[in-house]
Amino acid sequence: MAGMAARIPEQTPVQVTGALAGQEDLLSPAALAFLARLHRAFEPERQARLAARRQRQARFDAGELPDFRADTRALREADWTVAPLPEALLDRRVEITGPVEPKMVINALNSGANCYMADFEDSTSPTWENLLTGQRALRKAVAGTLDWMAPDGSKHYVLDPSSRTVLIVRPRGWHLDEKHVWVDGRRMSGALFDLGLFAFHNARALQARDRGPYFYLPKLECMEEAALWERVLAFIEGDLGLPQQCMKVTVLIETLPAVFEMDEILHALRGRIAGLNCGRWDYIFSYLKTFRRHRDRVLPERGQVGMTQPFLKAYSELLIRTCHRRGAHAMGGMAAQIPIAGDPIANEEALARVRADKRREAGAGHDGTWVAHPALIPVARAEFDAVMTGPHQQHVLREDVVAGRDRLIEPSKGTITRAGFDNNVEVCVRYLAAWLDGNGCVPIHWLMEDAATAEIARAQLWQWLHHGDLHLDDGTPVDFSLFDRALLALPSRLADRMKLPGASRLNAAIALLDEFTQADTLAPFFTEVAYERLP
């Protein structure tokens, strides 16, 4: 593996197979050479880490249960803290998130939230166009020149120069390739493409302003993956001539294996980590995947897997305790409810659910939270303002929390109803259709659906059907004839289906869900497979 700032000889030219008008502004020869250096330095280790994930899952499939590591006990028991947080990341009580579309980037940066997570991941369908449009929008946003005109000319969006909202960028996870950029005859990593290109164009400007650059790192499974990120970031700082450790990160704890290595992940990134975040949706998905073969840990339908289920409560509280002991922020996650236009009663119910979720988080000791929509900022802010007089609540140590291995994987109580089963089918099909059409975040029945929430629905269908002995609460067997009937009936159940996001892809999405669900093995990520169908 290459050393931190080692220069790799520039061998074969990089091949870019994507084409978007004017892309040379982002993909200059210098930018491509930088991406190639990243690829050559870290691709072998990325592949090794992905292989280690597969080996670990095989052990879970054979009956092993996740647990805290014996080889890192001393590290967990020792007293140490992470480096002091930068001023810009001290008060993160409300963070808005969203796909990197120019209008949404402007709306998010003008929203009044403390931070904005610009998302190349769960809420972005990684078409070449989306990725480059997103990179271009962020580059202009950093320069302060981003604007956007509504296609009908009715509204011109500009950045508010007085905005104090701090930009944080989330690249794709380690598992995804970027199929449009090839180095030495291999696709490069999507994570290194997203983070590397953003850093190449914006790091110096952000660093000069003491604004990072800052990143959210998704879907890590263990401390070795965190250590890989540490080496990548140190390499970038060396290569771009930035001060070491100026690039700060917040790691999403959104896989079940990672909850057992939170101290280790903080330690691996201790010079630059600002916090951990409860990525609850991917976490539930990861719980399903980890236990895909464990009949005793089947989850009830998605709507019943809330944060008060013992395994989720234990996870979020242990995250707070772990972060605060180490001097890091413990960020809360996303409530899926969004405002409901045109129905004040239903809207108030949705807001009440978000309010309750944020109240729980603030009361438990989180230092901030996520919202999916600008209208939810005041709701979340009010709950955190009510308990947080300073910029955070790291003094809330939560030493009362006892969350051992068994609590963290405790089986959940609940049922599978016909409505829950049908809803999973509908969410998968509608979300896949939108995603194939280049839209990574859509409202479905007034819930925000993105890759993480949709994956829960997909994984549940697979697991329920492949155990073969489950029943709905009315006694109906959960079998492939139930699934086939739900899938066949779906198009006629969808009101105004030709107006839905991705309507022209509905048949492709139905076929894809059928393929995923019938397969003998649960595909680790739908995005890996479906990416091959994206432009």
Ligand SMILES: CC(=O)SCCNC(=O)CCNC(=O)[C@H](O)C(C)(C)COP(=O)(O)OP(=O)(O)OC[C@H]1O[C@@H](n2cnc3c(N)ncnc32)[C@H](O)[C@@H]1OP(=O)(O)O
């Ligand atoms: C599990 C996870 O990973 S969570 C993190 C990833 N998920 C997200 O980030 C969710 C982001 N949210 C969204 O994409 C959207 O809010 C949706 C798709 C859920 C709903 O979007 P819409 O149906 O367009 O909402 P709506 O019509 O109410 O939007 C009203 C306005 O708010 C804007 N808006 C809505 N959400 C956001 C957002 N997250 N960021 C910035 N602006 C937003 C819209 O662009 C629109 O602006 P306009 O009035 O200038 O045209």
Ligand SMILES: O=CC(=O)O
């Ligand atoms: O990324 C967030 C999640 O909940 O998943």
Ligand SMILES: [Mg+2]
């Ligand atoms: Mg996620």
